[in-house]
Amino acid sequence: MPLNIVVCLKQIPNPDLQFQIAPDGKDIKRDALNYKLNGADEYALEEAVRLKEKSGGRVVALTAGPKRTEQMLREALAKGADEVIRIAFDEAAAYDVGKVSRLLAAAIRTVPHDLVLTGVQSDDLVNSATGGLVAGLLGLPHASVVTRVEVKGNGLEVACELEGGLQRLYSIALPAVLTIQFGANTPRYAPLPAIMKAARQPIKELSPTALGFASWDAVPLPYTFAVRELSPPAAKGHAEMITGTVDEQAKKLAQFLRDKGFGRR
Amino acid sequence: MEAIAVGRELGSRSGGHARVALFGHDVRVLADVLAGTGTEVLLADDPALAEYTPDGYGQAARAVVESANPRLILVAHTSQGYDLAPALAGAMDLPLVTNCLALRFDGERLIATRRLLNEKVQAEVEIASSRPIVATVRPGSVKPAGPSAGGTVSVMPVRIDPSKARTRFLSIERPQVQDIDIAGADIIVSAGRGIQKKENLPLIEEFARALGGVVGASRPLTDMDWLPKTRQVGQSGKTVRPKLYVACGISGAMQHVAGMKDASLIVAINTDPSAPIFEVAHVGIVADVLKLLPATLKELKS
Ligand SMILES: Cc1cc2nc3c(=O)[nH]c(=O)nc-3n(C[C@H](O)[C@H](O)[C@H](O)COP(=O)(O)OP(=O)(O)OC[C@H]3O[C@@H](n4cnc5c(N)ncnc54)[C@H](O)[C@@H]3O)c2cc1C
Numbered sequence: 001m002p003l004n005i006v007v008c009l010k011q012i013p014n015p016d017l018q019f020q021i022a023p024d025g026k027d028i029k030r031d032a033l034n035y036k037l038n039g040a041d042e043y044a045l046e047e048a049v050r051l052k053e054k055s056g057g058r059v060v061a062l063t064a065g066p067k068r069t070e071q072m073l074r075e076a077l078a079k080g081a082d083e084v085i086r087i088a089f090d091e092a093a094a095y096d097v098g099k100v101s102r103l104l105a106a107a108i109r110t111v112p113h114d115l116v117l118t119g120v121q122s123d124d125l126v127n128s129a130t131g132g133l134v135a136g137l138l139g140l141p142h143a144s145v146v147t148r149v150e151v152k153g154n155g156l157e158v159a160c161e162l163e164g165g166l167q168r169l170y171s172i173a174l175p176a177v178l179t180i181q182f183g184a185n186t187p188r189y190a191p192l193p194a195i196m197k198a199a200r201q202p203i204k205e206l207s208p209t210a211l212g213f214a215s216w217d218a219v220p221l222p223y224t225f226a227v228r229e230l231s232p233p234a235a236k237g238h239a240e241m242i243t244g245t246v247d248e249q250a251k252k253l254a255q256f257l258r259d260k261g262f263g264r265r
Numbered sequence: 266m267e268a269i270a271v272g273r274e275l276g277s278r279s280g281g282h283a284r285v286a287l288f289g290h291d292v293r294v295l296a297d298v299l300a301g302t303g304t305e306v307l308l309a310d311d312p313a314l315a316e317y318t319p320d321g322y323g324q325a326a327r328a329v330v331e332s333a334n335p336r337l338i339l340v341a342h343t344s345q346g347y348d349l350a351p352a353l354a355g356a357m358d359l360p361l362v363t364n365c366l367a368l369r370f371d372g373e374r375l376i377a378t379r380r381l382l383n384e385k386v387q388a389e390v391e392i393a394s395s396r397p398i399v400a401t402v403r404p405g406s407v408k409p410a411g412p413s414a415g416g417t418v419s420v421m422p423v424r425i426d427p428s429k430a431r432t433r434f435l436s437i438e439r440p441q442v443q444d445i446d447i448a449g450a451d452i453i454v455s456a457g458r459g460i461q462k463k464e465n466l467p468l469i470e471e472f473a474r475a476l477g478g479v480v481g482a483s484r485p486l487t488d489m490d491w492l493p494k495t496r497q498v499g500q501s502g503k504t505v506r507p508k509l510y511v512a513c514g515i516s517g518a519m520q521h522v523a524g525m526k527d528a529s530l531i532v533a534i535n536t537d538p539s540a541p542i543f544e545v546a547h548v549g550i551v552a553d554v555l556k557l558l559p560a561t562l563k564e565l566k567s
Pocket residue numbers: 016120121145182344456457458459460461482483484485497498499500501502503513514515516517518519520521524534535536537540552553554555
């Protein structure tokens with residue numbers, strides 16, 4: 001059974017970096033950041049491409065984000081997406097998950113979709129909300145934290161991860177939304193010819209009017225949302241630090257461990 | 266129990282009160298336990314709710330929200346909670362804020378405190394709405410609700426239509442264990458993505474041996490099959506309480522910390538001084554673990 005798959009991809013600042021707060025306190029400083037595809041989304045993209053390779057169909061990669069996300073979309077083309085769409089929502093931070101999800105849902109309505117995949121969480125905002133919200137907005141069934149997907153008859157069988165290593169298995173009717181967990185598969189590298197080809201492929205751009213909104217500020221929301229303030233976290237506690245050169249640190253650590261009764265003679 | 270604590274607090278501060286919705290089948294005993302927190306428990310009992318499914322629990326949750334019309338709907342930010350809460354918000358067109366460390370009302374506005382970017386940035390956001398707001402509460406951010414008098418259980422009739430269920434529960438799969446159980450170990454040396462390559466695992470093993478401990482790992486390492494899944498510490502792995510936990514190149518994501526924060530002594534080694542692991546560690550070292558461990562081994566052996 002060929003599947004029309006939409007996979008939602010987000011570009012995030014590399015979370016290994018250190019961050020500074022912008023002077024107005026409403027966002028981080030963004031001038032010197034490097035961006036990458038969100039971790040879980042790599043698995044979502046791979047799962048989409050594998051399902052297509054097995055069952056036939058098409059993969060559309062969709063993002064809501066500024067121009068810089070085009071590079072991520074080209075990467076998705078090189079890894080097997082058939083079409084890429086950018087909702088031209090230029091808000092760099094996009095802290096309101098409800099708004100982003102409504103944009104994604106509106107865009108998904110414009111393309112055929114038997115299956116919508118998202119990552120389990122975005123590593124910058126850690127909402128773990130977009131997939132479920134989109135499912136609710138579109139009126140589709142969903143399952144979260146999915147580690148395994150199999151096509152069975154007209155539907156899917158999925159394994160969802162719970163706490164403590166347990167998995168819950170469901171059957172789910174299509175069309176449906178799944179949020180894909182880290183480790184669900186082994187993401188592929190893009191082959192060089194595919195990267196070259198992707199550089200020339202078109203990126204479809206959706207403006208507010210294409211989605212039926214007068215502007216991005218006119219998206220109807222049942223609430224108002226605002227960022228009050230970003231701040232460096234007030235640490236609950238902090239470790240006692242062992243400083244010095246590596247050799248000094250090693251000496252102090254070994255001594256400390258011995259003092260505490262660890263380490264065999 | 267933590268979400269109940271938040272609800273009780275916000276309820277009493279705003280001149281309202283918290284009620285607890287419990288879904289399941291034959292869960293009267295649990296309902297009584299929850300009523301022990303002094304709250305009114307609304308019990309929705311139906312055979313179709315015996316096992317969690319997004320559809321069945323979604324139907325029940327919608328019925329409760331429609332009849333109780335609360336200002337705020339609190340859900341625990343667990344894998345089941347963030348399955349249920351966003352879909353509920355989407356289906357009923359409600360505002361949503363997830364993974365909150367703290368919540369408070371400022372007049373009509375709900376103020377949520379969240380953590381972003383690997384715990385490195387704290388954010389306060391506000392939501393105002395005339396509709397019920399859905400919020401999920403991050404586990405471990407407040408003390409669970411303690412006992413209090415005056416709780417009741419009232420049965421709320423909900424009828425779940427199984428023919429409307431598009432998700433069907435099949436089974437629960439348990440991990441097969443044929444490995445050492447790290448949960449029983451006194452000393453655990455855990456490796457994270459900071460060890461860079463699988464080839465560096467023997468260094469971690471040697472360090473663990475020198476201390477008489479076993480090797481654990483953060484999730485990416487077991488995802489990549491560098492170590493068996495049984496060695497994974499954290500929310501979706503093992504919860505451990507050793508006497509000594511050494512975190513080597515582990516950033517300290519909340520899902521990892523959930524599994525090791527109660528260790529008696531936590532030593533963290535990380536090149537990034539802003540890594541959140543230093544918030545839970547007792548002793549921290551900003552260093553390249555691949556250089557520090559060999560040097561420390563030499564010291565331990567001398
Ligand atoms: C639903 C869900 C469940 C999850 N369950 C778990 C779980 O049970 N357990 C778990 O661990 N994770 C879990 N995760 C994943 C979790 O969110 C993090 O992605 C993961 O813990 C990160 O692992 P890490 O710290 O090894 O890697 P990273 O976050 O990549 O951190 C690597 C760290 O190593 C440091 N570093 C780099 N090089 C060196 C060096 N040479 N020397 C010293 N330090 C160095 C870096 O500064 C960085 O802090 C879960 C995620 C989700 C969404």
